Amino acid sequence: MTSVQVTDLVKDYTIRSGLKRTRLRAVDHVSLELTPGRTVALVGESGSGKSTIAKILTRMERPTSGTVDVRFDDGTPVPDAAYRREVQMVFQDPFASLNPFHSIEHHIARPLRIHKRTGTKEETHRSVLDMLERVNLTPADNIAPRRPHELSGGQRQRVAIARALAPGARVLIADEPVSMLDVSIRLGVLNLLGRLQREDRLAVLYITHDLATARHFSDEIVVLYRGRVVERGPSDAVILDPHHDYTKLLALAAPDPERPGRVASDAGPVDRDAIDDGVCYDHFTGRWREAGVPAAAEERT
Amino acid sequence: MTNPKPVSGPQADTAEPPAETAPRDGGPVRSGWRMLLPTMTPWLALGLVLIGGITLFGLIGPHLVGDPGQIRDQGLTGPSAEFPLGTTQTGQDVLAQLAHATRGSLQIGFIVGVLATALSAFFGIYGAYRGRFIDEAFSLLSNVFLVIPGLPLVIVISGFVPRESRGLWTIALVLALTSWAASARVLRAQTLSVRNRDYVAAAQVSGERPWRVITVEILPNLLPVIASQFVFAVIAAILGEAGLAFIGLGASNSSTLGTMLFYAQNGFALPLGAWWWFVPPGLIIALIGMGLSLVNFSIDEIINPKLKNLRLHRKRARRAARLERELARASRRSGQAPDTDAPAAEEPTR
Numbered sequence: 001m002t003s004v005q006v007t008d009l010v011k012d013y014t015i016r017s018g019l020k021r022t023r024l025r026a027v028d029h030v031s032l033e034l035t036p037g038r039t040v041a042l043v044g045e046s047g048s049g050k051s052t053i054a055k056i057l058t059r060m061e062r063p064t065s066g067t068v069d070v071r072f073d074d075g076t077p078v079p080d081a082a083y084r085r086e087v088q089m090v091f092q093d094p095f096a097s098l099n100p101f102h103s104i105e106h107h108i109a110r111p112l113r114i115h116k117r118t119g120t121k122e123e124t125h126r127s128v129l130d131m132l133e134r135v136n137l138t139p140a141d142n143i144a145p146r147r148p149h150e151l152s153g154g155q156r157q158r159v160a161i162a163r164a165l166a167p168g169a170r171v172l173i174a175d176e177p178v179s180m181l182d183v184s185i186r187l188g189v190l191n192l193l194g195r196l197q198r199e200d201r202l203a204v205l206y207i208t209h210d211l212a213t214a215r216h217f218s219d220e221i222v223v224l225y226r227g228r229v230v231e232r233g234p235s236d237a238v239i240l241d242p243h244h245d246y247t248k249l250l251a252l253a254a255p256d257p258e259r260p261g262r263v264a265s266d267a268g269p270v271d272r273d274a275i276d277d278g279v280c281y282d283h284f285t286g287r288w289r290e291a292g293v294p295a296a297a298e299e300r301t
Numbered sequence: 302m303t304n305p306k307p308v309s310g311p312q313a314d315t316a317e318p319p320a321e322t323a324p325r326d327g328g329p330v331r332s333g334w335r336m337l338l339p340t341m342t343p344w345l346a347l348g349l350v351l352i353g354g355i356t357l358f359g360l361i362g363p364h365l366v367g368d369p370g371q372i373r374d375q376g377l378t379g380p381s382a383e384f385p386l387g388t389t390q391t392g393q394d395v396l397a398q399l400a401h402a403t404r405g406s407l408q409i410g411f412i413v414g415v416l417a418t419a420l421s422a423f424f425g426i427y428g429a430y431r432g433r434f435i436d437e438a439f440s441l442l443s444n445v446f447l448v449i450p451g452l453p454l455v456i457v458i459s460g461f462v463p464r465e466s467r468g469l470w471t472i473a474l475v476l477a478l479t480s481w482a483a484s485a486r487v488l489r490a491q492t493l494s495v496r497n498r499d500y501v502a503a504a505q506v507s508g509e510r511p512w513r514v515i516t517v518e519i520l521p522n523l524l525p526v527i528a529s530q531f532v533f534a535v536i537a538a539i540l541g542e543a544g545l546a547f548i549g550l551g552a553s554n555s556s557t558l559g560t561m562l563f564y565a566q567n568g569f570a571l572p573l574g575a576w577w578w579f580v581p582p583g584l585i586i587a588l589i590g591m592g593l594s595l596v597n598f599s600i601d602e603i604i605n606p607k608l609k610n611l612r613l614h615r616k617r618a619r620r621a622a623r624l625e626r627e628l629a630r631a632s633r634r635s636g637q638a639p640d641t642d643a644p645a646a647e648e649p650t651r
């Protein structure tokens with residue numbers, strides 16, 4: 001079991017246009033904790049920094065400042081060599097995340113081989129079939145030699161999940177895993193993720209812009225706006241009792257069976273600039289604090 | 302596009318054909334390669350036959366003919382039973398010369414093709430993959446090589462190297478150095494696009510080493526482009542070498558089609574009307590160019606997105622027609638109408 005403590009993550013991008021350089025702060029002092037068996041949903045609109053956090057957690061980007069501390073259950077930090085084995089990611093677009101040239105077997109066999117989970121060829125082949133069966137892709141020996149274009153979006157995303165779990169990952173970053181899928185198969189993929197999480201006691205970071213699935217699927221919700229955490233708390237509390245203006249807006253956007261009719265008209269045109277991204281409501285402490293400042297800073301009264 | 306249902310139940314029979322294309326016995330690699338192979342068209346067949354024939358002639362021909370350098374006293378005779386392609390001014394057998402020259406030209410073409418492709422692949426793909434400083438440096442280098450006018454430089458270098466040391470490899474190296482840059486730019490652009498795809502990121506996240514990401518994840522998707530560039534480099538090298546040899550700057554230790562033309566020109570073959578001396582080498586050059594171009598057009602069908610879709614549509618249509626024929630035949634045999642099966646037959650040809 002492995003847990004992740006993210007503290008004061010900051011990521012700046014430099015934008016060059018001609019000789020001018022401007023700095024864009026994509027992620028501003030975000031702190032998170034991922035623990036085994038729990039799902040944290042990271043909710044926010046496009047450009048709010050969700051994917052940047054995923055990239056930093058999977059070590060595709062370096063943070064400008066802040067720390068990502070990954071530890072085993074006994075408190076020892078995960079060494080760099082084992083990092084890729086422990087922290088894995090499911091990408092958003094299943095049509096882009098599988099190499100069209102290679103078979104399904106290749107996609108799952110490679111992580112197994114890299115992390116030395118299997119030795120001989122037959123052993124690898126058997127493990128690949130086992131992985132495919134775990135993600136409900138049956139008959140596995142029929143699926144394995146196929147190539148991605150022969151599978152549907154849902155099947156591909158299952159392959160992507162199998163690939164992420166193949167190294168024996170304990171921390172799973174799911175970057176909008178169902179947003180590119182047909183509505184009819186979203187629930188199936190989410191339930192699969194939930195089942196695997198329970199079986200392996202995974203720590204999951206579920207990145208989404210959809211509050212409805214976040215509530216269904218996660219224990220804790222962190223709302224991100226313009227790179228800052230503006231609200232956090234247990235899923236039900238955040239969705240049923242939103243405090244921050246932006247979270248209220250998100251909650252209104254989600255369809256609600258108890259409130260029929262068009263929602264957009266009651267919400268009216270929203271003045272985006274009026275949304276205050278400088279404050280954050282924490283449902284755990286029940287208090288407002290300043291957003292975009294180090295976690296250790298004093299809480300606002 | 303999507304087929305959300307699992308492969309079982311009523312759809313089981315429609316799911317069979319895809320499984321057919323990926324046979325279980327060592328299938329995965331083969332099915333991957335199959336996508337890269339162009340469809341066999343009459344044009345591709347003609348190109349392959351031309352290239353194959355000329356290559357065979359270059360490989361086997363020199364062993365069947367006599368000494369191309371042997372001087373006889375029957376100069377400038379037309380085609381006859383003894384000399385099918387006549388003789389030169391000094392009585393040398395043109396057919397024998399042609400066989401050796403074809404071999405020499407193909408050799409140069411192949412060496413330059415391999416060298417230029419390797420150079421362009423290294424500078425184009427590696428630079429684009431690493432990005433930042435290395436990319437800038439490599440792309441600056443290929444830009445510099447791109448603006449160097451090729452043929453004049455080749456002439457200067459060939460003229461500068463003394464004749465004794467101007468061997469096959471020197472010429473090949475010079476030709477390769479002046480011809481890799483354009484392909485490197487194309488490969489760089491392609492790599493930049495492939496590198497940012499999710500499956501490359503996924504390979505990195507799962508812990509693949511950079512060289513494996515390049516060779517196993519990125520390179521296969523560039524293979525059609527590289528193959529086309531290789532074919533193009535071979536054509537350019539054979540033509541370039543012929544041009545160099547024609548002005549007397551060719552390799553000193555090998556005879557090529559260009560040197561044949563050079564001697565024909567010096568021996569006044571054209572004014573003397575000795576067509577059998579200059580037409581065969583010219584024709585072989587033209588046929589090599591034609592054959593390789595035909596192959597290249599077929600590769601283009603894979604690379605070019607517009608042509609690619611057209612090709613897939615055609616493939617699908619052919620497959621559907623074949624299935625329909627088979628169904629019709631089967632139903633004729635059993636005496637039933639194929640109506641219920643016909644729409645299902647088109648579905649799996651995706």
